[in-house]
Every structure is written in C-alpha cells, then in structure tokens.
Amino acid sequence: MEDSSGRSYKNLVARDHALIVAGDIIYNNQGPPPRDYKGSYSYSFLRVVATFVQRPSLHDNLQKQLTRERFQDNNQGSRVVVVCGLGGTGKSQLVLSYFQQHRWEYTASFWIEAGRKETIERDFLRVYHLLFDVTGQGDVKIEDAVLGVKKWVVEREGRWLFVFDGADSIDRTKSDKNLNNYVNIEHFIPDTPSVDVILTTRSPSAEGLTPVEVVKVGEMEAVEATALFQKCSKMDCKGHDKATVNKIVGELGFLALAVSLSGTYVYNTPRLKLDLQEYLDEYRTRRKEILAEMPTWLVHQYGDSVLTTWETTFEAVTQQCDQASKFLTLLGFINFDDIFIDLFLPISQDNSYEQNKEDGAGVVWYNRIFGGAEPDMYTIEKCFRVLQSYGLLQWKPENSYAMHKLVHAWVFDRLHIEDQRRYVLRSYVLPSLSLLFNAISKAGHTPKARQRLVPHIMANFEAVSKADLQDLDIEIAIRLFKTSGDLLSNEGRWIEAYGIRKFVYFKTLAMRGGDHRQTISAMGDLANTLGGQGKLEEAAAMNKEVLEKRKRILGKEHLNTISAMNNLAVTLGNQGKLEEAAAMKREAS
Template identity: 45%
Template sequence: MDPIRTPMTPPVRVTDAAIHLEGSQFSEARVSGGVLVQGNVVGLTINSNAASQADHVGCYSRVFLHPVKTFVRRPELCEQIRRQLHDRPGSDTAGGSGEYGKKVLAVWGLGGTGKTQLVLDYLQRYRNEYKAAFWIEAERKASVERDLINIYKLLFPARLSAGQETVKIDDAVVAVKNWFSNGQDRWLMVFDGADSIDNENDAEFLDLAYYMPESPAVHVIVTTRSRTAKDMTMLEGVNVGEMDEQQAVDLFYESSRPMKRDNKTEEEVGCIVKELGYLALAINLAGTYVSRTPRLLFDIRGYLPEYRRRRQELLGRKPEKLVHQYGKSVLTTWETSYQAIKQQSAGAAKLLTFLAFLNFDDIYLELFGMSIEPQGAEPSDHPNEHLSWRTMLSPGTDMDIYELEKYFDVLQLYSFVQRKSDQRSYSMHKLVHAWGYDRLQSEEQRDPSLGALQLVYEAATDPKAGPYGKLRLLPHIMANFDAVAKSMSRLEMIEHVLVPLEVLGRFAHDIGRLPEAYLMKAFVVEEHCALHGDEHLETLRAMDTLANTLADQGKNSEAAAIMTEVLEKRRRILGEEHLNTIAAMHHLAVILDKQGKHNKAAAMQIEVLEKRRRILGEEHLGTITARHVLANTLYMQGKRNEASAIITEVLEKRRRVLGEEHLSTIATIYNLANVLGC
C-alpha cells in the first residue's frame, strides 16, 4: 500500500540531479532545506552525491494526521502530553544529553478511549515545535517494519539512486536511528497502536526499544492498550480513560448531526453517554447511528431502549474508516486484547470472564476470601460446593492470593481493570463488564454464574464479616443475582440457585437493604410457583419470608394478603397444630399489629402463645417471643399494666435462658423501660 496521496496534487517532477519520493501530508507549501512540501505531498529533492537528507522537514505517515471531524478536545490530557514532553528537562535515560533530551511517553488505556485521536490533536497543536514528525502504525510488526523502511527511503534517497534494490529491515533500523543521532533539531516519532509488547512468545511481539531512536533530540509517543509501555520510560505517561460528562455529550452531538440540541434532548443524551460509560468510540458510533436513523433524530428517547435490546449488535458495528479513522468495532478491539491475555495467562482470561458475573466496581481481594497468611481453602457449606470457583479460575492448582494478584496484574496491563486510588480494589469499565457477559453463549454463562454465586454465598455466610464488609458485598450479590436470573434454566434453578438465593435474600434483609432483599425473595417465590405450584411447602415458605420483607418496607397491606394466603394453605395442608402453621399465624399477627388492627392481632397472638406453651413448653424461645409480641400489642392498646407484667416475665426468662449480655435480653430491657415510661 502506497502512502496516502491527495488526488488534486500531481506528483512533483525535479531535475536529473534530484530524486523525488512521495511522503505524506503536511498542510503548508514551501521549500526548506531541499524539501518541497505542497498540499498533502512531501517532495524530497537532494543532491545526487548526498548520502542522506540532513534537513528533513514535514511528516511521514500513511494516515491522515488530523483528528476525526467529530473530535472533541480533551485539553487536560493534551496538556499532560505537552507538560511531560516539553516542560520536563533532561533525558529519560542515564547519560542523556542535548537541549531537549530523549523522551518516551506512553499514552495508554482501554481500546476505544480515543488515544490515537488525542495524539493527533497534540500533533496538530504543537507541530511547529518539531522539525518533522514520523507516524508509524505499530499494530503489527510487519507494519512497523514497512513504515521504517519507508522512512529510510525518505531519508536516504541517494542510496536508492545508486542502485540499491532492496532494503533489509535491520539495515533500515540502524540507518534511521543513526540519522536521528546526527540531528540537532527536535523530532517527533509516534508508534500508534503498539499493543503486542507484553508477551515475547507471541509471533507478533514487538520489541519497541529496538526500533526507537536513541537520539536526545527525539520525542517518542507510544499509544497502546498495554500498561507495559508506561514502564519503558521515567515519564509518568498519560492514562486515557473515560471522557468527562460534558465532553461525552458534546461528542454525541458532534456525531449525531443534524440532531437538535435543547434542554430536553440534552437530558436524554446525558443518560445515553452515562449508559455508554463515557467511552469515546462507543459514543461516536452511537451518535453516527442516530444521525443515520431518522426516527431517532426525531425522538432520541428511542435510542436507549433499542441499545439495551441490541447492545452486542450496536457495539459490534464496524466504524467507517473515512468517518471514524478506525477500522475495528469496540468489541473487536477488546476481543483482540482478550486473546492476547489468554495466550499469556489462561487464569487471567478466566478471571476476566468471571468478573462479568460480579459488580464492575470495588472488586476487592477480600471478596475472594484470600489471606496473605498461608492457609488451606476451608470447605464450603454452599449447596453446590462441587462447583468450585477456585477450580474454575485455576484448575489443578491451589488458588492463593499471590496467584490471584498475578491474574489481576495481567488484566491491568491490558487496561481491562484499573487499580483504584485506595490501592485495595479494582474496577472495570462498565462496557467491558457487559461485553464479558455478552460475548458468551448461553451455555457458556452457566458455570461462571454459578461459580460467582458460590463466591458471594461464601462471603455472605462468613462469620468474620463486619458491617462495612457486608455492605460492600451487596453490589456483587445483586450483580450476580441479575446474571443468574438471566442465565439459568428453571430446572437448574431448583438444583443450584434457589437455596443460596434465599440465604442471600435474608442477608440483604438483615443488613437493612430491603429493596434488594425483596427482589431476590420475589424471584425465589416466582420460581418456586413455576416449578412446584402455589401450594408446595417450599413455595409457602418463600412467600412467608417475602411477606416479612414487605412488612418491614411498610407495605403492610401486601404483606398481610400474602401471609393470610400462607396461613390458610398451611392450615389445610399441615393442620392447625403444626409449628409452621403457628409461625404463619404469629407473622400475620405482627403484620396486623403494624396495620393498627390491634384487637385482631392480640386475639391471634394469644392463640399463638397458648399453642406454643402446649407444644414447646414455657421456656422455649418461641414461646418467650410470643409473650413479648403479645405484650407490645397490649401496650399499643393502652393496656400498660398488663404489658409491663408480661415483659417483666419475658425479661426474667431471657436472662435465665440467654444470659444478661444477649441482644434479645438487652432489647427486652429497652422495651420494658419504654412501657414503664422510664
């Protein structure tokens, strides 16, 4: 493929004593040091006796050296490049010298964040700071070598005129590096898309250091998805992440012209860019799609529902080269990185898939039950302990914190996870997280979803977990619940899912997260009804716990209706004296009391107390609890003396059975004080 030409600019003819080589674009037209720059063509004229062109001015590139038409500036990132390359004195390497100092700057981040466009913007803004710029496509080793050979031909035309027919890459690299070492001006060299720099065993592995000039007069920028490039230099580099909200909104409008811009539309666009995680390429593609879809231009509110239905298809759309200057879809870019990770570390690739079944934020190592102290894995009491998440991630080896940290480190190298500022947890871009799930076929989703369910179940039932740890766990429980609900068949639900989900629903209830508890408990009821029918004992038990959560949410009418149904069915199936029937009566009485139906509640509680006395005995905790509940209802009826006498008796029994320090004993003391007006 020849360097890009502008059709309206014909090839430049020079005298017999000169050689013409076609380079790439430069916006000016001038003659300087033997170089004619006109339009998008660089014509190089030299004396036939010269060995090299010592005063090259302009650019070498096979791409358009300006950002896309819809580009929205990110000035803070551009300034980071400028500051590190221009404002920091000295050389990156020991013994460096020269007025400007050799500097290598890594511009790294997730595929689709706009790294290339950012560097193109930098080049356009600061092109006058450089004598010449050389843009090398570094996605493949072959493209790097092609471009370096072309640069060699540009810099050493006399050798070609002397009859040199072929150029060996090693000769070209040495000659080009030596050419830069003789220069005193400032030059810029960009290695764009250098992603294959981590795995030396990869056939496409790129040893960037071999190709880079050592001259202190050269600024080198490397754009890459790999964080490894950051370690090649003393400069901190530029991490290109999400756009800020206003930049993302502006980019969507630039890409979706001629869509109108008003307050109502801007609010909806804000929701769209948030859903897209403020990722530049995804926003650009979405805006382009809208611009070519008249029904969406007329009513942008239709985009988000369509995106949620067709997320994988829309993110998989291939950008148009002429419009986006990019040939890969968002998903193709990430899939390429995933395959590189898989070659380097199978465990890291499995971890990436596994994380798609947890929450994308605050992924902390303690979640995995890992300790830096040597210890064996404790046996799990999960109902499906044979589905070990440890075995999924690291088959045939004992998973420990060191192995897990290695996996996270590989994912971080490829920008799939980012270590958070507290250094104790990781996060994923929300679209990467969604892609990790969407890329799997339905049958491939089963095992990681069950493995992640086992993981959160173990964390939720860990007796060492404190209040903060429990709250921190809940987003991962809910993300896994969503994945499990979508990926499991009904038969698999009963075998693997419903029991742990009931436990997790109680966990959410116990830490006060009632909306989340309701979602899980309602799902369990629905699945039991579908699997067993609405009179099965498991269905009734699930309905009982759901009613309690509704009551705690203040939805007493709904709770009473469900609990009444449970009581009637248990009476018919189990009988009046069965403990589960009595428990349903007890729960219904509590709900009626919350509704203000104190007389009806008191009558039902007296019946519960009598039956528990007869069946369980006076000292049973169930009987004592029934006494306490009855006392509270009597108090609400205004019968303070009766209530205080019963609570005093409850306190004595709880002290004797549970002890002074038990929370139930302490709660009874508090209630007695309230009743007595203390």
C-alpha cells in the same frame, strides 16, 4: 535508482555491501549526500476526525512530559512518552491532535503505524527512501533501513518526533502465535536526545520503556462526552434532550469510541432524533448489537468495533495468563465497582458451609478458574495485576478495583455471542453463586461487611437470572439466592430483596408445586418482604395464604404454623387492625 556514474544502487549493494555503513549510503563522492528532510511523514493521510473534542488535561500532560527540562536524570537518550489506555478511549486521536498542533516545533516528524511488525517495517522503509531519496522498496533490507533512519537523526541538528501508534504487540509470551506477531519496539526507537517519541498502546509492558510519567487515557469528562455525542449526532441538544444526552453518555461510561458510534447511529437513524429517549431504551435492549457496529473509517478513523477491540485484548490476556481471563469472566457476574481482594479469599470450612457443600449449593467457586486449587491472596493479586496491566481494571484509593461499566457489560455479553457458548455461560453461574455464598458467610453479622456485598449480590442476581439455567442449576440457585435474600432483608434492603425473593418463589412454585414446604416457605419470605416495603394489603393476603396452607398440611400445633400466625399478626398490626392482630397473637401463644 542510479548514481552519477550510471550504476544502479541495487547493483552497488549486491557487489559491495560495504557501501552501506550502519544503514547509511556512502556515495563515494559520486552522488548527492542524503538530503536534509523537513516536514512530516505518514503512510496514510492523517487528520483529526471532524467530531474530535479537545481533552485539555490530557493534552497538557502530554506536552508537559515532552517539554519539561530534559536530561535532569542524566539520560542522554530519546525521551519516550507512553500514552496508554483501554481500546476505544481515544488515545490515537489525542496524539494525532498533538501531532498536528506541535509538528511545526520539530525539524521533521514521522507517524509510524505500529500495530504489526509488517506495518512498522513498511513505514521505516518508506521513511528511509524519503530521507535518502531512494526509490523502490525492494532495494533495501529492513535492518539497513532501520539503522539508516536512526543514524540519520543522530548525525543531524534539529529536533525530531516519532509517533508509534497502536504498539500493542510488544509483549513476549510463551505463545508461539504471539511470538510471530511480537514487536521489539525498542529496536525501532532512535536513541538520541534530539528525538521525542510518543507511543500509544494497550500493552502492559509499555511503562517499562521510559522513566517518564505515563499519560493514561480513560473516560472522558462528562462535558467532553456530551460535546462529542452532539457533534456526532449533529444535534444542538437543549432542555429535555440535553438531559437525555447526559443519561446516554453516562450509560456509555463516557468511553470515546462508544459515544462517537452512538452519536453517529442517532444521526443515521432519523426517527431517533425526534425522541432521544427512544435511543436510550433501544441501547439498553440492544447493547451488544449496537456496540458491535463497525466504525466508518472516514468518520471515526477507527478500524474495529468496541467489542472487537476488547476481544483482541481478551485474547492477549488469555495468552499471558489463562487464569486471569477466566477470572475476568467471573467478574462479569458481580458489580463493576468496589471489587476487593477479600471477596475472593476462601472461608474457613464451618459446619453450615460443609452442609451446603454436600447438597450441591456450596459448589467451590474456584474450581472453574483455578482447577480446584484453593487460591491464596497472592494468586488473586496476580490475576488482578494482569487485568490491570491491560487496562481492564483500575485500582482505586479505597483499596479495591473497578472495571469500566462497558467492559463489565461486554465481559458478560460476550458469553452470548454464539449458541455453543451457552455451556460457558452456565459454567460460571454456579461459581459466581458460590462466590457470593462464601462472601456472605464471611461477612457474618458485621453491618459494614454485609452492606458492601449488596451491589455484588444484586449484580450477580441480574446476571444469573438472565442465564439459561437447567433444573439442577435452578435448584442450587434457589438455595443460594435464599441466602442472599435473607441478607438483604436483614439489612432492610426491601426493594432489592423483593426481586430475589420473587424469583425464588416463582421458580420454586414451578418446580415443586404450591403445597410443597419450600414453596410455602418462599411465599412467606416474599410476604415479609412486601410488608417491609409497606405493601401491607398484599403482604397480609399472602401471609393468610401461607397460614392456611400450613394449617392444612402441618396442623395448628406445628412450629411453622405458629410462626406463620405471628407473621400475620405483625402485618395486621402494621395495618392498624389491632384487634385482629391481638387475636392472632393469642392463638399463636
């Protein structure tokens, strides 16, 4: 670029840096002043995706934060509104919709891609060139460009909007790698009352940027998620299909990106349009592969799969607190809801625990996470705090935490990504079993505490039973699952107890053979569970087999044989075979 005297701007800067003051251009009356730019800027063409579904409550909250009475707290700086949420919740689309609807209320608006320092600097250079009608990125230093843009909005009347999208690298940690990517976002924010700033982020530091209420983006409303799925699948679902769609979006946890990708998957797979239930079945068996599908940019305007965006978050958590990342992996082995702190606090070392510890069943769960150091409440709270700050956990009024069901599934699924990670999966199996064993021991005979453990016991069983267990692991799992099965049976949770006791019986049978005392005991437990379910014929047949084996191996007078007689007598009585039951009772007495 040349000024009116024919001298290039680059040469002017090289000859006399004083010609740039706070990034602004001094033309010395030899050229045009910076122009009064009006309009919108973005590096990429911005449009809301065609399938976008309005989220009125979030939109209204965002508008409220930007239009409420300003300076009531005597703050003379820019108003910064943070839009925060887990990756894939639809933060950018929400803000983009607001940007498109309200940019006419501003003299000028600027969309800055803030995912990396390089993209922020690129956009500020382009904005600088736009405002000052300067061409050629190499002519201006980035610091001069940043200061110039800031000074430009300060010195002009009007109202300006800056959107910093995807500002996820604004946390300074001890990691050298992360420091190279670190963005001091405050350095780029103009500090003047005429500027509104919207910042989308997953970062835990963002809330500290502003006293204004954070707009938290989470799950979609059920009706919103259903509408999004129908738009993406291009299906006008009614009747049975509508009910299936409701099941699908519920299975997806109402997560915007997952719903969008699933709807598109159905649209691109004609056979699924004929039977949506087939997709639901397919998703349940191929969840990891489907969630790993990369979005189509022109359709979704999102560059990462659901799994990729969470992997990025996991890496950030690991860099900040390695214990928290390991703790998160452990959470994949219990239920995603009602995660309470007391569940993780160690128990007093009573005799029963010490005995189990000696034979391997009482593996100390915190060895894997805390290197053997017994955690206290404050250590556990720190892990929760880090995970909550990244949106991986949410605090509930019931005095516990919850995890999005898809995040919970991903935490477990990620352990299967590569064969070499199998050892990582196995290294969490025994700690998770130990954790539940401790919790059951602490609950004692308190009904409320025991009932609270049931969802965690069942989630743990589902996770561990899928693992590639070795013989020693199976032995320990059998011992600890017996404890879980006892709790469930004592609480009358016969359906849940059946699955666990069936697992224990068949694993013991495979390892010990049919006549081993542990196998016979496991068969007796399974028979009692069948009886509790009302499956009396099956229970009676199994109880008879247990009795026959105990008579043959232990003799009629052994206490275990007498116990088997009593169990069979109870089952016969429940069948209405009162004479047989009475005869068995007499034999046992």
